[in-house]
Amino acid sequence: MARGSSGIVAGLTAAALVAVGFLAYQASANAPDSVAVPKPETSSSAPAVGHDRPKEKERSTALPAESGAGARVVYALGDRRVWLVDAQGKVTRTFAVMPSALSPRPGVYRVGSRSGSIKGSDGVLIEHVVRFAMADGDVPVGFSAAQDGSMESPDPTLKTGGVRMKRADGDAMWRFATVGAKVVVVP
Structure with missing residues (x-):
């Protein structure tokens, strides 16, 4: 009798799966457009896959005029x-940076001081610090590289002025921007 009942259970399970599948198909076929999964639009000139993510704003690498x-x-x-x-007037290097929590106003500044290696105002060990401005009255702003190579977004609750860059870019900045060098900040 055990063999007969297992066949019945298997048959009932298969019938239930077919019924659930049919009901799911019916529900999706009759769903209004507002809740249906959007179907990708295709064209003969563009591939249909991999292009449904929004594009991040492209940042210019051209020297501002x-x-x-x-x-x-x-x-x-x-x-x-x-x-x-x-x-x-030739660009010798360009690179992305992570802005500080506080930024200087657009204008022309001069490098006022430098430090080889210190602890930043956010507690991170930094190197090749090139200070050129003050923000919010009393916060020094300067370029630097974290010794651990990180370029984290700054904590917006801290009054920090460190514009972070990769270590190789920090090395280039250190060689280029000596005390008195001109720094132009544009919007």
Whole structure:
């Protein structure tokens, strides 16, 4: 009798799965467009897969036009990018940075001081600190690289002025931006 009852159970299970599958198909076929899963649009010129994610705003790598002349460091707040420009106006290096919690106003500044290795105001060990401005009245702003290589977003509750970059970029900044070097901050 055990063999007969296991066959009945298997048959009932199969029938239940078929019924559930049929009901699910019916429900999805009759669902209003507002709750249905959107179907991807395809065209003959574009592939149908991998393009449904929103694109991140592309940041420009071109030197901002209104960034002055001569040897200078250009820091574009909106693009989160720095350019090192030689005396002939040629870009020798450009790289992305992580802005500090506080930013300087757009304008022309001069490198006022530098430190080889210190602890940042956020407690992170940093190197190649190149200070060039003050923000919010009393917070020094400068370029630096975290010794652990991190470029974390700053804690917005802390009054920090460290514009972080990768260590290789920090090395280049250190060689380029000596005391008195011009720093141009653009929006």
